[in-house]
Amino acid sequence: MTKPIRCLLVDDEPLAQELILDHMAQLPMLDVVGVAGNALQAIELYKNLKPDLLLLDINLPRMNGYELLKSLPGKAPWVVVTSGYQEFAFEGFENNVVDFLLKPITFSRFVRAITKVQERMQAADELPAAPSLAYPTVSPTGQLSVKDGNKLINVSCQDIILIEAMSDYVKIQLPEQVVVSHQRVSALEKLLPTPLFIRVNRSFIVNTAKIRQTNGQQIEMQNGHTVRVGSTYRGIVGSMIRSGL
Incomplete structure (x- = not known):
């Protein structure tokens, strides 16, 4: 039990x-x-x-x-x-x-x-007793642990700009590097804190603190990357705009 x-x-x-x-x-x-x-x-x-x-x-x-x-x-x-x-x-x-x-x-x-x-x-x-634990994980201190090839990468959730799904892989965009990890974006979506991170279409999760501007149809991130807002996610983005986030 x-x-x-x-x-x-x-x-x-x-x-x-x-x-x-x-x-x-x-x-x-x-x-x-x-x-x-x-x-x-x-x-x-x-x-x-x-x-x-x-x-x-x-x-x-x-x-x-x-x-x-x-x-x-x-x-x-x-x-x-x-x-x-x-x-x-x-x-x-x-x-x-x-x-x-x-x-x-x-x-x-x-x-x-x-x-x-x-x-x-x-x-x-499970982490201390199981070195082969399937990643990703998020620690109480806000560190996201993902595998990049044979390496384990720890990144601060606050540093993530956006996450892009690529079939069975994800591409995690950080200020100074890009981490590519063999996992589905849905696994990360369950772990990342909301409303700091929101899914804006089938392929992208964005860090709302890193948004430069949005009109509800598309989002421009602070690194210049532009992401289209999917029709099923426009209500979430609209709520974010109305609340001033």
């Missing part, structure tokens, strides 16, 4: 707490070990309970959620941000969060975030 994920919920809004706790109660793989209403309480609970996962609101009194993360002792936890403010998303991925959930959080979106946490945790647990 898989060990449950021990979770600490940090949120100062009673209604938000109630909704998230209800979502968590429906997922048997989650074990709620504590609930904190502010950052100082969360730090004390974290020290004593040592949870695997933080479900973390950002707009907290006195100390915000990102400041809280920097104050935690010991090994960095897995983190899913829960926030009513989309503008906190990019800073979240600078802090290597697994996912960003915009309130009000639907159950289906919550399940997707927890599934992503499970995949990351499983990959991290």
